[in-house]
Amino acid sequence: MSDNQQNNSTPEYEVEIPGREQLLELVTSNSKPVQFDEFIRHFGLDDERQAIGLKRRLRAMERDGQLIYSKANAYGLPERMDLIKGRIIGHKDGFGFCQTEDGGKDLFIPHHQMYSVLHGDRVLVKTSGKDSRGRTEGRIVRVTEPRDSNIVGRYFVEHDLGIVVPDDGRISQDILIPDADKNGARHGQLVVVEITRRPSRRTSPIGRVSEVLGEHMAPGMEIQVAIREHDIPTEWPTEVDEELKKYSEEVPAEAYEGRKDLRDLPLITIDGEDSRDFDDAVCCVQEEKGWRLWVAIADVSYYVRPDTVLDKAATERGNSVYFPSNVIPMLPEKLSNGLCSLNPDVDRLCMVAEMELGPRGKLKSTEFYPAVMKSHARLTYNKVKKLLDGDEELQQQYQHVMDNVQELERLYNALSAARKRRSAIEFDTQETRFIFNAQRKIESIEPVKRHVAHKIIEECMIMANVASAQLIESDKEVGALFRVHETPADERLNNFRSFLGELGLNLEGGDEPSPKDYATLLEQVKDRQDHELIETMLLRSMQQAVYQPENKGHFGLALKSYAHFTSPIRRYPDLILHRAIKAILRKKKGEEKGLVGAWAYSDKQLDELGVHTSMTERRADDATRQVDEWLKCEFMLDHIGMEFEGVISSVTNFGLFVRLSDYQIDGLIHISNLDNDYYHFDQQKGMLIGENSNSVFRLGDNVKVKVKDVNLDDRKIDLTLLEATSPGGQKRNMPAKGSGKGKRKGQSRGKGGQRKSGNRSSNKGRSKS
Incomplete structure (x- = not known):
């Protein structure tokens, strides 16, 4: 909040006025809304400057949704007026929803209510009955916090009028651009727009072009759009460079003090071929009754100290964002690829989980401590697989770490068996990666093959994460964030x-x-x-996994306690955990040596950081998914007219989504592209049924399709159905074109959004792939 809630003396108003808590206490204690004069009398505010300051504060509380100014010229509490706080989630067809702050069911916001708000606005809403489908409708009372005014879209000139069509389909208003504010933008270019006048029920929003991104088909443009559309920070504050100047390219001499020396331990890193930031190194030796496993993790907390400019920038980012062939790092390159990266044959600071494991993979004991290490080899997943498969040339090259690699495989076999015994859920979904040519256009889409080397590292990291979660849980004073995956809703x-x-x-x-x-x-x-x-x-x-200070276990992994410890270079919750572990160790040892960066967070800080880091993770996922969709559509432009095998991955009232088997790309067979019939959508069974032809389309059906069209703007691939086969293998002949009665029940028509300017056709009402 913008002003001090605790103290009455507030420098920004230059006079003594009541704090927000006192004002809320007065309104709460009254049985009816409180008028302005009552505030003045109750608090004895005689100075005119106090009255002005009070009015400003009350308005600020209105903006934050704490108070409502009623038609009776009095201030009341939103909850007593049956007002609900929430955030607007727009829909491509022009209507929207209010996502309530209290976690209740979303409220439906009809078209006419959406004219004066934008996707992302925080609002106060009052319920106004049910719509024809039984959904609770909301009426927007007030915008309490407008969304970020920067919007990405394409600039068009129609009838000498400049407009920007937002790239985000959830914003259904076109933005008018006065000629003086086009900033050199040309027809068809992608731009960033700053809203200068918000929309109302009668007028479209007006804006100015703040940045011209370029032609929408330019290589890498999809990433620039996603970065801005999802508000992903990319610039470092200038003060960060000043903070980093105190570090050279080598570990500071004073940092060795108080650390275990593990430089002779044959720790190795195992990562992907193109990885540049190495968070973790592992070493395993067999013992009489099981194994001893060292998981060494980059000691980011030594370099990134709490409350520094660098720490605040890392907090804002929350995590690294990985796009195809591009990354937006959580930490500057000097740290992420340099001092914090466990590169081979150089000294590096680390936090170590040294674990004792039984012959059946059970964790018996763990010791955490700061150390200095030197990676003895930088291995890739493919190299490890070849080493274990008996590649003699590679085995000779890496003879000095072969015992470690072989023991890691033996440990993995025990951990994998333990995973099966506890019934952790193991997915085998097919992932893909893009192969780019020199012009950064996709040359091919290839499957990503996971093999034993991936699984070795995965199991080692899981053990370290479990051990760290158990340590945090055992301490009643120092908290951190758990990785929580609750049971299905x-x-x-x-x-x-x-x-x-x-x-x-x-x-x-x-x-x-x-x-x-x-x-x-x-x-x-x-x-x-x-x-x-x-x-x-x-x-x-x-349910989606989240970060929170309260441990509720991890359903998918079938674990009672789980936290993220192993990737502090690219995830902020891991850095929080490292600081907390250091705080626990410092408390036990009563000394600072080797524990620089220790920090015990308050409960309030952890609550806020849990919400924030869960948000930044979702933000990164949404941005990378958007880029993937764009790239897949661009790739499919060269495949229009081609036929593919696929499987129905989703059934809706407007058609069928099909996943193409060759590329794991989803396209839509719109209901208008099915053979002529009345089609009925059975939501309960997930089926689309032809009334006359008796054709039934359901999830899991194998189909043969043709690529009809690709729309890059909407990131949508249109398909035509050629042939369908039930999961049991029974082929169904498609009815001849022209049979049936001409209309398609269940077809979603939409209203074309809220386009108030020009008559340019738009496909915003069509579903994206």
Whole structure:
């Protein structure tokens, strides 16, 4: 909040006026809204400057949604006026929803209510009955916090009038651009617009072009759009360079003090071919009753100290964002690829989890401590696989670490068996990667093959994360953020069960299925043709993992305690955990040596950081997904007219989404592209049924399709159905064109959004791929 809530004396008003808490206390204690004169009398504010300061503060509280100024010229509490705080989520068809702050069910916002707000605005809403579909409608009372005014879109000139069509389909208003504010933008270019006048019920928003990004087909433009559209920070404050100047390219001499010397331990890094920031190194030796495993993690907390400019910048970013062939790092390159990266044959600071594991992979004990290490080899996943497969040339080259590699594999076998015993959910979904040519255009899309080397590192990291979570849980004074994955939600679970029912499958466990029930199902379907689709639907049935200070376990991994310890270069929650571990160690040892960067967070700080870092993770996921969709559409431009095999991945009232088997790309068979018939959508069963032809299209059906069209602006691929086959293998002949009765029930027509300027056609009402 902009002003001090605790003290009455507020420098910004230059006079003594009541704080927000006192004002709220007065309004709360009254049975009716409080008028301005009552505030003056109650607090004895005789000075005219105090009255002016009070009025400003009350207006600020209005903007923050703490108070409502009523038609009776009095200030009341929103909750007593049945007003709901929330955030507007726009829809491409012009209507929207209010995502409530209290976590309640979203309110439906009809078209006419959306004219005066933008996607992302924070608002106060009052419920206004039910719509024809039984949804609770909301009426917007006030915008309490406008969204960031910078919007990315394409600039067009129509009838000598400049407009920008937002790239984000959830913003359905075109933005008018006065000629004096076009900033040199040309027709068709991608631009960033600053809103200078917000929309109203009668007028479109007006803006000025603050930045011209360039031609929308330029290489890398999709990343520039995603960065701005999702407000991902890319610039470092100038003060960061000043803070980094105190560090050279080598570990500071004073940093060695108080640390264990592990430079002779044959620690190795195992990462992808193109990795540049190495968070973790591992070493494993066999013991009489199991193994000893060292997981050494870059000691970022030594360099990134709390409350510095660098720390604040890292907090704002929350995590690194990985785009194809590009990364927006959480830390400056001097740290992420330099001092903090566990590069081979150089001294590096690290935090170590030294774990004792039993012969069946059970964690028996852990010791955490700061250390200095030297990586003995930088291995890739492919090299490790070849080493374990017996590549003699590589084995000779890496003879000095072969014992470590082989022991890691033996440990992995024990940990993998333990994972199966606890019934952790193991997915085998197919991931892909883009192969670019010299012009940064996609040359091909290739599957990413996971093998034993990936799984070795994954299991080692899981053990270190479990050990760190247990340490935090054992201490009652120092907290950190747990990685929490709760049990599946009711509605998603019911939808998933309906989907399985259509395939003749069942998920055991009733209303509260366990990880074992999910693991059993995955085992049953692993050899089916549609197993990837089933795994995808299973993932959709689950809740999203979040960061929070309260431990509620990790459902997917079937673990009671889990935290992120292993990637502080690219995830801020891991850095928080490192600081907390150091604080615990300092408390136990009573000394600072080797524990520079220790920090014990307050409960309030952890609550806020949990919400923030969960948001930045979602932001990164959304941005990378948007770029992937754009690149896939660009790739498919060269495949228009070609035929592909695929599987129906989603059924809606407006058509069928199909995942192309060759590339794992989704396209849409719009209902208008199905053969002529009346089609009915069965939401419960996830089916589209032809009234006359009796054609039934459901999740999991194998299909043959042709690419009809690709729309880059909407990131949408249109397909035409050629042939459909049920999951059981039964081929269904498609009805001849022209049969049926001409209309398609269930077709989503939409209203074309809220385009108030020009008559340029738009496909915003069509679904994106």
